[in-house]
Amino acid sequence: MIFCTMGLYASDACSAVYSxxxxxxxxAMIFVMLLRCDFRKLAKLGGRMIAIFLGCSLTLGLGFLVFYPVFMGPLGGGEKTWAAVAxxxxxxxxxxxxxxxxxDALPVDSGAYSCALALDTVCYSVWIALLLLAVRYANKWNKATKANTSGLDAIAAAANAEVEKDKARKATSGDWIFLIGLSLLVSAISQSVGAAMNAGLANVGLDMFDKGTCTTVFVTVLGLICAMTPLGKLPAVEEMSNIYLYAVVSLLASTASVTDLLSAPMWVVYGMLVLVLHVVVMFILSKIFHWDLCMVSTASLANIGGSASAPIVATAYDASFAGIGVLMGVLGAAIGNLLGLGMGAILHMFV
Structure with missing residues (x-):
């Protein structure tokens, strides 16, 4: 972002490389990321844990929707921000x-994307600290909600067994080369299929689904299907997806200026209010369904921070709950793209 502000990337050559x-x-990143998402493993969580996770997802979505009309102007205007919020x-x-x-699935403005990243970083840091602080109040929450914690140990054992299976596999140089080649091949094929899908849908009057959206949906579905094949057992999948993520985020940041962050404080306020509403509604749901604070906190962080962060809160309650946090994060990776597209369709109505 600093180099972009200084104009070092303002050339046709840099634009061509970026494109x-x-x-x-x-x-390639989406495909590799979804190879971890074998729904047969996620079934180990059981219906109750999945319901808690989806409850967190929906209450966060409710927060974004409720406060977006109020903050649309301060964030930078609807035309520039709806896709970034999605x-x-x-x-x-x-x-x-x-x-x-x-x-690429949505027309995300680079400046708004930078502010969204700032919101994500600040709110995540505050949120994980608050969730860890809340551990000492778990008994009060559970008493107020009449929480049902029976069966947690069995779920934790099943989840940990799945996580340990993945850790046992060690990647070789051949695995890395195969995974890189496969992911780039899938990326190329997906873009061709996405273009064909876009043309076909446009012919029947569904031209609102552009090439980027079609390609994202196709590669997401393909990744979820391949996760249930031997490809889902390839080692180094998580490491490879992280490498792709760092490369993609760096590329995206290279098109944003530091001056775009001037509206970032309002984005952070927006994010904090989303979290406040999330807590209130989750407490109400916990009263109705008798959810305990440990699993609610784990599911919340699995949503916001992913599979790498959720075990931090889970193990603060019990070291054996780490696997539950990991699998919840994997579930989020599996459905996040589709929910993001749905949120984009709703937010675009405000523009």
Whole structure:
């Protein structure tokens, strides 16, 4: 962003390199990221844990929708911000990789994207601290909601067994080369299929689905299907998806100026209010369904921080709950892109 502000990237050559790299790496990242999302593993969570996770996803989405009309102007105007807010919501359903994945599926403004990243960073840091602080008040929450914690140990054991299976596999140089080649091949094929889908849908009057949206949906579905094949057992999948994520975020930041962050404080306020509403509604749902604070906190952080962050809060309650946090984060990665597209369709109505 600093180099962009200084004008170092303002050349036709840099623009050509950016265009060539961004989409190829972006769709490769989505595919590799979703290879972890085997729904057979996620079934180990059980219906109750999945319901808590989806409750967190929906209450966060409610917060974004309720406060967006109020903050649309201060954030920078509806035309510039609706897609960035939808991308941010995708990020808050399973981690930052989902936000990057939305970059081509929606017309995300680079300046608004930078502010959304600032919101994500600040709110995530505050939120994880508050969730860890709340551990000492778990008994009060559970008493108020009459929480049902029976069966947690069995779910934790099943989830941990799945996580340990993945850790046992060690990647070789051949695995890395195969995964890179496969992901880039899938990226190229997906872009061709996305263009064909876009043309076909336009012919039947559904031209609101542009090439980026069609490609994102296709590669998401393909990744989820491949996750249930031997490809889903490839080692180094998580490491490779992180490498792609760092590369994609760096590319996106290279088109944004530091001056775009001037409206970032209002974005942070917006994010904090979303979290406040999230807590209030989740407490009401917990009263109705008797959800305990441990799983609510774990699901909340699995949404906002992804599979790498959720175990931090889960293990603050019990070391054996780490696997539940990981699988919740994986569930978010699986559905985040689709929920982000849905949020984008709704927010676009405000423009």
């Amino acid at each position: 060539a790299l961004k989409n190829n790496l972006l769709y 991308a941010l919501y995708a990020s808050w359903v399973g981690g930052s990789a989902n936000m990057a994945a939305m970059q």
